Structure formats: structure tokens, C-alpha cells
Amino acid sequence: MIIRLVKSNIRNDFGQIISYFLILILSVWMLHTGLMILFGYGRLYAEKQVELNGSDLVIRTLSDSAQEMAQLLRADTSIRDYERYEIVNKEVTYRPDGYEEGSKNGYAERELNVLFEPYGEWGEIEAPGFVEQSAEEYDNPIYLSLYEKTNLGVELGDTFHCQISGKEYSFTIAGFFEQIITGGMMEVAFVSPEQYNEWREKLIKDMGNMGDMEYGIPYLYCVRLAGGENDAAAGGELMTELGNRGIMGYVVTHSMTVSQYSYMQNIIAAILSAFALVITGVSLIIIYFKISNSIEQNITNIGALKALGYTSAQIRLSMVLEFTLTAAVACAAGVGISYGTLPFLEPRLRHFAYMVWDYRFDPTALFLTVVLIVGAAMLVSFFGTKSIVALDPVQALRFGLRAHSFRKNHFPIEATGGSLTWLLALKASVQNRKQNIMLVGLMLVVGFVSTFSVFLGYNTIYKK
Amino acid sequence: MPEKSMIKTEKLCKSFSVGGVQQHIIKNLDLDIYEGDFTVIMGSSGAGKSTLLYALSGMDRASLGRILFCDKDITHFTSDQLAIFRRRHCGFVFQQIHLIETMSVMDNVLSAGMLTGQNKKRLVQNAKQLFEQVGIHETLWRKFPNQLSGGEAQRAGIVRALINSPDMVFADEPTGALNSASSDAVLNVLTQVNRSGQSIVMVTHDMKSARRGNRIIYLKDGSICGECDLGSYVSGDRERHEKLQDFLHRMGW
Ligand SMILES: Nc1ncnc2c1ncn2[C@@H]1O[C@H](COP(=O)(O)OP(=O)(O)O)[C@@H](O)[C@H]1O
Ligand SMILES: [Mg+2]
Numbered sequence: 084m085i086i087r088l089v090k091s092n093i094r095n096d097f098g099q100i101i102s103y104f105l106i107l108i109l110s111v112w113m114l115h116t117g118l119m120i121l122f123g124y125g126r127l128y129a130e131k132q133v134e135l136n137g138s139d140l141v142i143r144t145l146s147d148s149a150q151e152m153a154q155l156l157r158a159d160t161s162i163r164d165y166e167r168y169e170i171v172n173k174e175v176t177y178r179p180d181g182y183e184e185g186s187k188n189g190y191a192e193r194e195l196n197v198l199f200e201p202y203g204e205w206g207e208i209e210a211p212g213f214v215e216q217s218a219e220e221y222d223n224p225i226y227l228s229l230y231e232k233t234n235l236g237v238e239l240g241d242t243f244h245c246q247i248s249g250k251e252y253s254f255t256i257a258g259f260f261e262q263i264i265t266g267g268m269m270e271v272a273f274v275s276p277e278q279y280n281e282w283r284e285k286l287i288k289d290m291g292n293m294g295d296m297e298y299g300i301p302y303l304y305c306v307r308l309a310g311g312e313n314d315a316a317a318g319g320e321l322m323t324e325l326g327n328r329g330i331m332g333y334v335v336t337h338s339m340t341v342s343q344y345s346y347m348q349n350i351i352a353a354i355l356s357a358f359a360l361v362i363t364g365v366s367l368i369i370i371y372f373k374i375s376n377s378i379e380q381n382i383t384n385i386g387a388l389k390a391l392g393y394t395s396a397q398i399r400l401s402m403v404l405e406f407t408l409t410a411a412v413a414c415a416a417g418v419g420i421s422y423g424t425l426p427f428l429e430p431r432l433r434h435f436a437y438m439v440w441d442y443r444f445d446p447t448a449l450f451l452t453v454v455l456i457v458g459a460a461m462l463v464s465f466f467g468t469k470s471i472v473a474l475d476p477v478q479a480l481r482f483g484l485r486a487h488s489f490r491k492n493h494f495p496i497e498a499t500g501g502s503l504t505w506l507l508a509l510k511a512s513v514q515n516r517k518q519n520i521m522l523v524g525l526m527l528v529v530g531f532v533s534t535f536s537v538f539l540g541y542n543t544i545y546k547k
Numbered sequence: 548m549p550e551k552s553m554i555k556t557e558k559l560c561k562s563f564s565v566g567g568v569q570q571h572i573i574k575n576l577d578l579d580i581y582e583g584d585f586t587v588i589m590g591s592s593g594a595g596k597s598t599l600l601y602a603l604s605g606m607d608r609a610s611l612g613r614i615l616f617c618d619k620d621i622t623h624f625t626s627d628q629l630a631i632f633r634r635r636h637c638g639f640v641f642q643q644i645h646l647i648e649t650m651s652v653m654d655n656v657l658s659a660g661m662l663t664g665q666n667k668k669r670l671v672q673n674a675k676q677l678f679e680q681v682g683i684h685e686t687l688w689r690k691f692p693n694q695l696s697g698g699e700a701q702r703a704g705i706v707r708a709l710i711n712s713p714d715m716v717f718a719d720e721p722t723g724a725l726n727s728a729s730s731d732a733v734l735n736v737l738t739q740v741n742r743s744g745q746s747i748v749m750v751t752h753d754m755k756s757a758r759r760g761n762r763i764i765y766l767k768d769g770s771i772c773g774e775c776d777l778g779s780y781v782s783g784d785r786e787r788h789e790k791l792q793d794f795l796h797r798m799g800w
Contacts, residue, residue: 084658084662087654087657087661088658090650091647091650091654094649094650095648095649383643383645386645387641387645388647389630390606390633390645391634391639391659391707392630392631392632392633392635392659393630393662394627394630394631395626396627476606480641480643481597
């Protein structure tokens with residue numbers, strides 16, 4: 084019974100319903116995508132840390148402080164466990180295929196600061212989690228982080244031409260791994276133990292030549308804290324301790340890394356959600372006015388329904404349902420589009436995220452989106468229809484629009500010159516002024532949002 | 548056979564405030580409307596016919612006095628109570644018809660019928676039967692009201708009024724906007740419906756319509772000026788026609 088009315092209402096307001104629907108789809112898409120990103124990356128690093136047994140903090144020092152470090156770390160009760168990795172730090176000039184000296188064709192060389200480790204010689208903590216690995220054996224393999232894969236745009240089996248300490252090298256990419264601290268901004272790569280040892284011996288020899296006792300081989304201490312310990316606090320204390328003992332080095336914590344990794348996603352999520360809310364807000368204001376307008380226009384229908392015995396609550400319900408159902412369908416469509424666009428969006432985000440986010444169905448994002456959008460539509464249509472309660476069926480049927488619309492008579496026909504059609508058009512447009520202003524306002528917001536988003540997207544994602 | 552009063556008004560008054568001034572439209576009206584009658588309320592334009600009809604039908608509330616409908620005092624019902632009351636007890640036929648344009652003719656009828664919680668299958672059956680009865684062919688049921696002629700739409704309006712088998716059908720100038728041929732068709736339907744036992748109150752200011760009633764009440768400035776018992780309508784009855792003419796003449800029509 085009410086459904087029949089809802090259908091009739093929708094038929095009546097079809098034009099507006101369609102534009103409302105499309106605007107809501109846009110908002111839902113933005114809001115849901117924003118929330119997905121926010122929650123998805125919020126969970127991602129914590130989950131990955133467990134999955135990959137990543138460290139809570141990584142301390143980088145030199146080999147000459149090894150004894151003191153061992154003492155320090157063993158004495159610290161907040162530390163549950165740690166492992167020490169020896170590394171060779173090299174400035175690498177990566178030269179992509181097709182690189183020519185001085186060319187500006189996009190195949191520019193890239194400067195990387197790589198921490199090399201020997202392949203296969205890792206422990207439990209901060210071990211690389213391989214996502215891709217070549218089945219073939221290569222003479223001179225290199226294993227890069229997944230981040231580096233997107234960063235450099237390379238694939239498994241590609242040749243990795245580079246210059247290290249003035250010498251040309253040609254590796255073959257044999258695998259990609261994930262790890263939070265060492266697989267991201269701390270650019271770790273694995274090479275064959277032979278290659279690694281060659282560099283290491285060279286390093287030790289050079290150190291001996293220089294006779295510098297302060298010098299040493301770089302060490303990474305990958306630390307897991309005891310349960311309940313805060314990594315930022317522990318990192319701070321360790322930094323102070325290093326300072327006190329005069330040990331050269333620094334500490335990188337998990338939370339610091341995560342906040343750096345998620346910085347951009349948080350901004351994008353915030354912008355998307357904020358714009359979504361602005362658009363939703365504006366479209367709901369429009370709907371509010373549209374509803375009062377629609378009540379005015381259909382005043383005789385409403386009067387007739389009341390005469391038949393429909394209560395105000397039933398008539399209101401039919402209008403509330405009209406807009407709420409539209410919002411619900413827009414939610415379904417918008418969420419669908421959001422999931423449909425994530426496969427294109429996620430790879431672009433890897434530049435900032437340093438990790439692959441294999442997004443899943445997110446009930447929280449869906450729930451919040453639906454509650455916000457559908458709830459707002461419900462509230463607005465509920466309040467927008469309150470004039471129906473007081474609407475008297477006799478007045479409505481007798482006088483129709485005249486009874487309830489005390490509009491000012493702009494441009495009275497008797498006092499204005501010009502042809503009648505022109506006059507009527509003028510009158511109509513002035514009477515719809517409120518709606519027109521809202522529409523122009525919405526256009527401006529949508530225009531602004533899309534321009535800004537495209538601009539922002541272009542600058543941050545493609546031009547990076 | 549003593550007639551049973553269906554609607555009874557006691558000292559019914561209805562006034563409107565226009566610019567702060569009370570205008571008394573219906574004044575101390577005592578009136579009985581009987582079951583089975585085709586009651587016609589006549590009077591010149593502005594006499595308060597429609598106002599009275601809306602008060603009788605529970606669409607509007609009395610300013611003073613009482614209204615008893617089927618022995619139920621509806622005077623102080625709230626708007627919602629009146630709405631629910633109207634579903635079962637009142638059917639309406641309007642001059643402007645007021646079918647909902649964005650619903651098919653059938654849906655217009657069903658949306659009224661479903662208010663009383665009838666079994667849907669039986670309801671549709673009933674609607675079809677009524678459509679046949681008023682001469683609305685099956686091809687028109689799925690059409691929208693604006694695809695129908697005025698007369699067809701008004702007959703569909705009558706079907707909507709009848710769908711809940713109301714105690715009383717209220718018709719406010721049902722032929723006021725129709726041409727002569729359509730008017731006759733609509734009036735024939737009303738006559739036929741009344742013959743099958745349906746009570747009707749019809750407001751009109753046209754004699755051709757008034758002739759259909761068996762009881763004519765003449766309203767003047769919100770009071771009953773006189774009434775005339777015509778007996779049941781028989782088409783082409785000269786004597787009956789003259790009686791009505793005579794009555795209206797006396798009323799100063
Ligand atoms: N809501 C109202 N406010 C003010 N005056 C009204 C209202 N409704 C009806 N009237 C006045 O009451 C008088 C009777 O109206 P109505 O009952 O429509 O007469 P009729 O149907 O006999 O032509 C008219 O003068 C009309 O202007
Ligand atoms: Mg009238």
C-alpha cells in the first residue's frame with residue numbers, strides 16, 4: 084500500500100530523484116573509499132607486523148659498539164627479543180633499460196641508498212616475506228622490496244643495471260619481498276652471499292687503510308618489545324641511552340614508520356570524506372527544499388490521500404521511504420563503484436604506503452557510510468515532511484496551491500510591460516529562485532571538488 | 548418503513564476566520580441523512596453546500612454543535628481518528644476528481660481499498676467488478692488518469708469511492724466539470740449504485756443532477772431553506788420533474 088505511494092512519488096519527482104541519486108552516488112563513492120583507505124591502512128601495518136614478524140624498532144649502529152650494544156639490549160627489560168643483521172650500505176645509481184646519458188626521455192637514472200644483506204642469512208625477526216620469487220636461478224640475483232617494485236617499475240626477471248662506487252653492475256631481479264621497516268623507507272635489498280662478502284671485505288680493507296677506529300661495519304638490531312610496551316617510548320629511551328653511552332646510531336620505531344607510511348593515505352582519506360560530507364550536506368539541503376516544494380506542488384494529491392483515509396504518518400512515511408530508498412540504492416551503487424575503483428587506486432597508493440594493501444570487504448566502512456548517508460536522508464525527509472501533519476485536506480482540495488503558498492506576486496502582470504510568455508517565464512524563474520540558487524551552489528561545490536581532486540591526484544600520484 | 552438516520556447533525560455551526568473576522572458559513576443546522584437515500588443538497592454558489600458536505604463526511608470539524616455518524620459522535624475526533632474513520636465509512640467523489648496522476652487507474656482504486664486491510668485478491672476482484680459496472684473497460688485499468696476522458700476518470704473516481712463499500716458516498720458536484728454526455732453517464736452510474744442500496748449525498752447546483760435524488764435539501768446562507776421528497780428517480784417522469792421545478796422555484800432558485 085505504502086509501496087504503491089512510494090512508486091507514485093518517485094514517478095512524480097523523477098527528475099529530481101535522478102540528480103539526487105547521482106550526487107549521492109558520488110558522495111557514497113568518496114566517503115566509502117575514504118573510509119576504506121583510512122581503516123584499511125590503519126589495520127594493514129599492524130596485521131603485517133604480526134604476519135611478517137616485523138620489529139617494533141630497528142637500531143642502526145656500527146660494529147665497534149657491538150659489545151656495549153649487547154650489554155645495553157640485554158639489560159633492557161622492555162625488550163623481549165632481538166636479532167642483529169650486518170649490512171653493507173651503498174649508494175646505488177639505478178639505470179633503467181633504455182637509459183642514455185643525459186637523456187630526458189623519462190629513463191632517468193635514480194639514486195638509491197640501499198642496505199645490502201646476504202640472501203638467505205636472516206633470522207626470525209624482520210625476515211623478508213617473499214611475495215614473488217623467480218623459479219629460475221640467476222648468476223647475480225637481487226631481491227628487492229615490493230615498494231621498490233612500484234617505485235622503479237620493475238618486474239621479476241628484469242635486469243637491474245646500476246653503478247655502485249663507480250663500478251657497473253648488472254643484477255637480475257629474482258624476487259620481491261615485504262617487510263615494514265626494512266622493506267620501505269629503509270631500503271634493504273638482498274644479494275648473493277658471494278656478492279655481499281666481496282663488498283664486505285672491500286669495506287673492511289678500506290677501513291684498515293684509513294686506520295679509523297671510529298669506523299665499523301653497519302649493524303641493524305631488529306628488536307621485538309615485551310607485550311604491552313610502547314615502541315615510541317622505548318625508542319625514545321633507547322635514543323637517550325645511545326647518547327649517554329656515546330654510541331653513534333639511531334632508532335626507527337614501528338609507529339613512526341607507520342605514521343610516515345600512512346601520512347598521504349590519511350590526507351587522501353580525509354579529503355575524500357570531507358568532500359563527500361560537504362556534497363551530501365548540500366544535496367540534503369536541496370532535498371529538504373525539494374520536499375517542501377514537492378508538497379506544495381502535490382498539495383491536492385496529499386489532500387485526496389487524506390480524504391481517502393491516509394493518515395499524515397502514512398503519507399510522510401511514503402515520502403521518507405522515497406528518499407531513504409533512493410539513498411539506500413545510491414549507497415549500494417556507490418559502494419559497488421568504490422570496490423570497483425579500488426583495484427586502480429590501490430597501486431597508486433603503494434608509492435606512499437610502501438606496502439601492498441589487499442583490501443577486503445570492510446563492514447565498518449560500509450556500516451558508517453550507510454548510517455551517514457541513509458540516516459541523513461531519513462532525517463532530512465522526516466523533518467522536510469513535517470508540514471504534512473498540519474495540512475488540512477479540505478483546504479488542500481479546495482484551494483490547492485493557493486491555500487498554502489503565500490508567495491509574493493513578483494512582476495504583477497498588469498504593471499509590467501512585454502509579451503505574456505516572456506512575463507510568465509520571468510515569473511516562473513523568480514519563483515523558483517531558491518531552488519536555482521541551491522542548484523548553482525551545488526554545481527560550484529561539485530565543480531570545485533572535482534577540479535581539486537584531479538589536481539591533487541595528478542600532483543601526488545603521477546608527478547611524484 | 549421508518550427510515551434509519553445515518554448521519555445526524557445537532558446545531559451544527561461552521562465558521563471561518565477571514566482576516567480576523569468570523570464568517571459563519573453553516574448556522575445551527577439540524578439535519579438527518581437517511582440510509583439508502585440519494586440525498587441532494589442544492590443551493591446557489593457560496594451557500595455553504597461544500598462546507599456542509601465536508602463537515603458531514605468527517606473531512607472537516609464542526610465549529611459548534613454535534614455530528615453523529617452511524618450513532619457515533621465524531622465531533623471531537625482528531626485528524627487521524629477522522630482519517631481512519633473515513634476509510635470504512637465514507638467514499639468521496641470530487642468535482643476535480645483528484646485521482647493521483649502518477650498512479651494507474653487500478654492503483655488509484657487499490658490504494659484506497661488497501662487502507663481497510665482487505666484481502667488483496669478479493670480487492671482486485673472487487674475493483675474489476677466495479678469497473679465493469681461503471682463501464683470502464685479493462686484496457687483503461689492500467690492507464691494513467693490523464694489518459695482517460697473526463698467522464699471515464701470520474702467513473703473511475705466513483706469506483707475508488709465505492710471500493711471500501713462505504714456507508715455513505717459523498718459527491719461534491721461530480722458532474723460540474725463534465726460535458727453533457729459524460730455527465731449523464733456519471734449520473735446513471737450514481738443512480739444505479741443507489742438502487743443497489745448505496746446511500747449517497749450529492750451536492751450540486753444543477754437541476755439535471757438534482758433530479759436524480761429522492762430527497763432534495765435546499766441550502767441558503769448556511770441554513771436549510773426547505774426540502775422536497777421526490778421519490779425514486781424514474782427517467783422521463785414529467786410529474787416528478789415538475790415537482791422539482793416547482794420546489795426550486797419556491798426556493799428562489
Ligand atoms: N477555508 C475557508 N476560509 C474562509 N472562507 C471559506 C473557507 N471555505 C469556504 N469559505 C467560504 O464559505 C462560503 C461557502 O463556501 P462553499 O461551502 O464552498 O459554498 P458552495 O459549495 O455552496 O458554493 C464561501 O463564501 C467561501 O468563500
Ligand atoms: Mg461547492
